[in-house]
Amino acid sequence: MVSVKLNKVSKYFGKVKAVDEVTLYIKDGEFVTLLGPSGCGKTTTLLMIAGIYKPTRGRIYFDDIDVTDIPPKDRNVGMVFQSYALYPHMTVYNNIAFPLKLKKLPKNEIDRKVREVARLLKIDHLLDRKPSQLSGGQQQRVALARALVKEPDVLLLDEPLSNLDALLRVYMRAELKRLQKTLGITAIYVTHDQIEALSMSDRIVVMNEGRIQQIGTPDEIYSKPANTFVASFIGTPPMNLIPCRVTSGKALECPGFKYVFEDEIAEKILKEHNEIYLGIRPEDVLITSKEDSDTEAVILVVEPIGKDLVVTLQLGDEQTIKFLTPSSTKMNPGDKVYLKFRRDRIHLFDKETGRRMEYIIKVGEKE
Amino acid sequence: MTRLKNLSRKMLPWIFLAPLIVMIILFWVTPVGITIFLSFTNVTYKNFVKFVHGIEGAFNYTLENFNKLLGGDPYIREIAMITLLYVGSVLSINAFYSLALSIAIVYFIRNEYLSTLMRVIWLLPRITPAVVYGFLWIWLIAPDSGPLYQLFAAMGIAPQNWLLERPYSQFLMIVVNGYVGASFGMIIYTSAIKSIPEDLIRAAKVDGASDFQIAKSIILPLLKWPMLFVISWQTLSLIASYEQILILWGSYGATRAAGTTVFAIYAWFKAFEMGEYAYGATVSLLLVAIGVVLIFLYFKIFGFHKLMQPSKIEV
Numbered sequence: 001m002v003s004v005k006l007n008k009v010s011k012y013f014g015k016v017k018a019v020d021e022v023t024l025y026i027k028d029g030e031f032v033t034l035l036g037p038s039g040c041g042k043t044t045t046l047l048m049i050a051g052i053y054k055p056t057r058g059r060i061y062f063d064d065i066d067v068t069d070i071p072p073k074d075r076n077v078g079m080v081f082q083s084y085a086l087y088p089h090m091t092v093y094n095n096i097a098f099p100l101k102l103k104k105l106p107k108n109e110i111d112r113k114v115r116e117v118a119r120l121l122k123i124d125h126l127l128d129r130k131p132s133q134l135s136g137g138q139q140q141r142v143a144l145a146r147a148l149v150k151e152p153d154v155l156l157l158d159e160p161l162s163n164l165d166a167l168l169r170v171y172m173r174a175e176l177k178r179l180q181k182t183l184g185i186t187a188i189y190v191t192h193d194q195i196e197a198l199s200m201s202d203r204i205v206v207m208n209e210g211r212i213q214q215i216g217t218p219d220e221i222y223s224k225p226a227n228t229f230v231a232s233f234i235g236t237p238p239m240n241l242i243p244c245r246v247t248s249g250k251a252l253e254c255p256g257f258k259y260v261f262e263d264e265i266a267e268k269i270l271k272e273h274n275e276i277y278l279g280i281r282p283e284d285v286l287i288t289s290k291e292d293s294d295t296e297a298v299i300l301v302v303e304p305i306g307k308d309l310v311v312t313l314q315l316g317d318e319q320t321i322k323f324l325t326p327s328s329t330k331m332n333p334g335d336k337v338y339l340k341f342r343r344d345r346i347h348l349f350d351k352e353t354g355r356r357m358e359y360i361i362k363v364g365e366k367e
Numbered sequence: 368m369t370r371l372k373n374l375s376r377k378m379l380p381w382i383f384l385a386p387l388i389v390m391i392i393l394f395w396v397t398p399v400g401i402t403i404f405l406s407f408t409n410v411t412y413k414n415f416v417k418f419v420h421g422i423e424g425a426f427n428y429t430l431e432n433f434n435k436l437l438g439g440d441p442y443i444r445e446i447a448m449i450t451l452l453y454v455g456s457v458l459s460i461n462a463f464y465s466l467a468l469s470i471a472i473v474y475f476i477r478n479e480y481l482s483t484l485m486r487v488i489w490l491l492p493r494i495t496p497a498v499v500y501g502f503l504w505i506w507l508i509a510p511d512s513g514p515l516y517q518l519f520a521a522m523g524i525a526p527q528n529w530l531l532e533r534p535y536s537q538f539l540m541i542v543v544n545g546y547v548g549a550s551f552g553m554i555i556y557t558s559a560i561k562s563i564p565e566d567l568i569r570a571a572k573v574d575g576a577s578d579f580q581i582a583k584s585i586i587l588p589l590l591k592w593p594m595l596f597v598i599s600w601q602t603l604s605l606i607a608s609y610e611q612i613l614i615l616w617g618s619y620g621a622t623r624a625a626g627t628t629v630f631a632i633y634a635w636f637k638a639f640e641m642g643e644y645a646y647g648a649t650v651s652l653l654l655v656a657i658g659v660v661l662i663f664l665y666f667k668i669f670g671f672h673k674l675m676q677p678s679k680i681e682v
Contacts (some may be wrong), residue, residue, distance in 0.1 A: 018631075052569050073575040085566035089588040099574040146574070156573075 001185050002062040002120050002153040009058030010210075011044050011077060018044040020210040021058070028063075033189045035197040036207035037233070042190045045207070046156050049188060051075050062153060071164045075154075078147030082159040084139045086131035092118075092142050094155070095126040099150040117149045120179075122325070135176035137168045148183070155180070157189045168230045173199055173301060193233050200223065205362060206230050224347075228354040231279050231347060237310055239319040240285070241277040242352060244268045254278060256316025257295035259341075269348070269357050282310070285323035286340045293338035297321070312346075313337070399655055406432050412642025419582050429553075432649035433604055441629070450629040453540060454605045460545030461552050461601045466594065468549070469556035470582050486553065493550040494662035501614030503544050505530075530615070536625035548604075552597045559593040560586060599665040607631050630654055 004026040011019040019041040034042035038158060047053045049060060051072035059068045067075055086095050093114060100110040118124040121141045131139055145154060160176075161169045171258060175345045177200045181188045191197055197204050198218040206213040206229075214226035225231035231239040244254040250261040250270055259278065261267070270276070290296075297313035300320065308324045311331050315321055323339070325331065348357040408426045410418050417425035436443065466491070472482045492500050498609060507515045508529040519527070524574040529535045563586060571581045609632035612622060619636040628636075638647025 050569075050573050052572060072572040073577065077573060078569065079573040081566045083564060084567045085564065085570035087567065087571075089591075096574075098571075102575040102580065102586070106657060146570075150575070349415060 001028050003030075003186060004186060004188065005061040006045070006049070007059045007061070009045070009048060009060060011041070011048060012046055012056045013051055017210050019048070019055075022204060022207075022210075022212055024212065024215070029186055031177065031187045031189065031202045033197040033199060033201040033204045034207055035191060035194060035204050035233075036213075037192055039209075040207040041210040042207050043158055044210075046079075046158055046188060046190050046310045048077050049154065050077050050156055055204045056346075059073060060222065066305070076150070076152050077154045077156055078152035078155040079138075079149050079187075080143045080151060080160040084143040084160055084163075086132075086146075088131055088144055091127065092123065092131070092134070095131065095142055096127075096145045096149050096290050099324065103150065113147075113149055117145045120148075120325065121145045124188075131248065131277075137172070137338050138163055140164060144179075148179075148185075149294060153186065155185050155187045157187065159191050160189075162193065169187045169196075176200065178217060194236070197235075206233065210232075215224065224354050224356070225279075227276060228279070228349045231349065231356075235281055237282050237322045237324075239279045239281050239347065240323075241279050241349070242315070242319060244276055244278050246273055248277060252276070252278060254295075254315070255319035256297070259294060273350055273357070275351035277349040277351055277354075279349055280341045280343075281345065282324040284342040284345035285321070287325065287329070288338050288340040290338050292340060294340050296336055299331055299333050299335045299337060302333060313339070385586075402648045402651050405645050406492040407647045410645045412644075415642065417515045432646050435646060436649050436653060437655070442623075442633075445626075445652045446628050446630055448631050449537070449626060450606070451539065453544070453627075453629045454602060455524045455539040457548060457605055458598065458601055459606075460541070462594065464545070464589070465552035465597075466556055469553050469560060470586060472553075473560040474582060474586065475578065484677040486557070489546075490550045491555055492547045497610050498614060499612055501543075501545065504615060508539065521610050531621065531625050532625045536627055539615070540612060540625075540627045543615065544605075544608070547611065548601060552601070555593050555597050557656065558591065559590055595669060599661070599669075603661060606654055606657060606661075609635060611631055642664075672679060 004024075006024040007017060007023050010017065020119060022041075024032075033137060033228040034045055036042050040055055044053060048055050051067070052072060055068060059066055061067065062075070064163050085096065090098065094118060096114045097110050100113060102148075105113075107227075113126060114127070118127060121144060123145060125140060125143045126134060126138060126142070131142065131204055134142065143160070157176075161172055164172060171357070172197060189196075189200065196222070201218055203215060203217055204221045205215050205349045208229050214221060214230045216226075220235055221230060225234060225239070228241055232241060242251040242254050244259065247253050247258075250267040252259040252270075253260075261270070293313060299311060300314050303310040303312075304327055307327060309327050309329060310333055312322050331337075349355060350357060377392045407428050408418075409429050409431065410426050414425050468485075476480050476485070478481045495503075507513050510516055510528060515529070517528050524557070529539050558588050567585060570583060571585050576584065606655075609629060612627050612629065613635065616622045616625055616627055619628070619640050622632060622636070631654060634654065635651035636647075637643045637650060
């Protein structure tokens with residue numbers, strides 16, 4: 001197993017900057033997820049680590065070895081593709097044995113290793129079948145077996161679960177994580193699914209438009225998003241971002257309401273800004289009495305999602321926000337409600353740069 | 368109303384098929400019928416006019432043509448050998464050399480401009496009218512003035528009469544036809560190679576395969592069906608093709624001297640140069656029989672229902 005280091009890695013396709021100056025350090029045995037929307041450069045980054053693409057600029061290291069110019073076959077990486085990419089003309093056995101045959105291992109050793117990894121992934125009864133005779137979940141396991149059989153230094157996974165049905169996906173999430181921890185293998189996982197990222201990763205790298213937006217543990221990414229992109233990408237429904245204007249000292253003028261901070265630190269932070277976003281997650285909006293409320297709002301839409309209701313509210317004339325409430329709550333479109341924002345869960349972002357302002361950390365420290 | 372609807376639903380496929388059926392009847396069934404009929408007669412240029420006007424007693428029914436074909440004709444053995452050489456060699460260019468070339472163009476040459484240029488070069492003879500293409504070759508190899516002739520002379524190689532001297536003449540026949548036919552296979556192969564999902568190639572690279580190993584272990588096995596198709600299609604069309612030989616050599620005497628008399632052109636010469644219509648028809652009938660046998664054989668290999676299934680290249 002190795003650590004992986006990307007040093008200012010860029011990849012351009014013509015004039016398109018697919019990946020732009022990505023610097024990243026992945027520890028030996030760590031499970032790191034590259035998370036972002038389609039076209040954010042996460043798969044391109046993975047393919048550069050695999051050696052399929054060569055970076056336009058920057059270097060890639062496995063431990064201290066510069067692998068930037070080393071072809072994929074000499075990097076000892078294993079990769080699972082979204083399409084599984086099983087060789088359709090080979091049986092499951094031959095698919096798994098393919099990397100070992102290329103290494104010219106003795107036949108009995110190949111046989112032993114193939115059967116061992118097949119047992120580990122519970123596909124040892126499928127070895128004689130062709131990929132077309134397998135279900136999606138079975139194909140996925142074969143692809144994983146093929147990636148693991150050569151005992152790679154790094155395991156690369158490109159959206160491996162996105163073609164599975166929802167139930168199997170939940171099961172395979174846990175299974176993959178368990179396998180990775182058991183084998184102690186360095187894993188880099190690409191997905192656009194935040195639930196997968198949050199549930200499986202040691203650390204998450206959020207990417208957008210070829211650039212890293214934030215690197216952090218799942219908890220850091222969720223509770224301290226570095227900018228408005230991360231804030232609005234993570235969470236279902238995502239964080240509400242309410243555009244507000246700083247009026248005097250520690251007061252904000254927001255659509256339909258005024259918000260006044262009580263502490264001095266807020267004043268210090270706010271005085272350098274004119275326009276900001278006040279960010280609040282849907283679960284941090286509470287219903288309260290008129291006296292205790294920060295603002296009032298009108299219910300627009302109520303969407304039941306099982307244990308909760310997602311309620312869309314109108315603030316002022318144009319601004320809408322969403323909040324989550326247990327499904328037992330009575331919510332009727334057109335009704336007026338009084339809302340309170342959990343003070344220690346308010347996020348502030350500079351409107352111009354989208355960057356996080358350090359309000360929340362300070363409040364946390366004070367408490 | 369429903370009855371009318373049912374009727375039109377039944378009729379619809381036949382309406383669509385009608386032009387094709389008419390074509391097959393006019394240009395395949397009828398000629399084959401006439402050929403079969405003629406091959407059992409003694410029609411030659413001598414009694415042809417009477418035969419066409421349906422004058423009684425103008426011709427006799429006979430099995431003589433078949434006796435001649437199966438033993439009496441002293442050239443048949445040689446012609447069979449030449450046909451075998453022609454079909455076998457041109458087929459190996461059209462089916463196998465074009466395969467190697469396609470893999471090289473699509474997979475190994477990563478330069479888009481270069482590979483497009485190569486494709487155009489191989490497509491040129493196909494889009495050039497046959498007569499122009501044929502005459503270009505005649506000019507190329509013309510004694511004294513031809514560029515190829517001069518090139519060989521300049522290199523100190525004794526000038527040869529490429530058109531008439533064996534084995535050069537037979538080599539010429541193979542190259543001229545192979546160059547035209549290769550583009551067909553290349554079009555099929557290049558599109559088949561391009562339809563191999565990129566992920567398969569990437570997976571093989573990550574698994575540790577070199578470019579050559581990818582070509583051998585991944586690309587080639589996935590081209591099994593396109594290969595079978597090209598081989599069968601090309602054998603069938605090669606058995607019946609003679610236009611380039613006719614353009615280059617022009618007469619029976621020339622093809623005899625050059626050793627380029629294949630069955631298809633032998634039938635043509637017999638019928639239209641020597642006026643032995645009945646015997647020409649018998650030789651053609653042999654070709655039809657070989658073609659039909661091969662079609663059944665290929666259907667057996669392909670399996671008709673397998674042919675009707677979706678693309679074999681998709682994963």
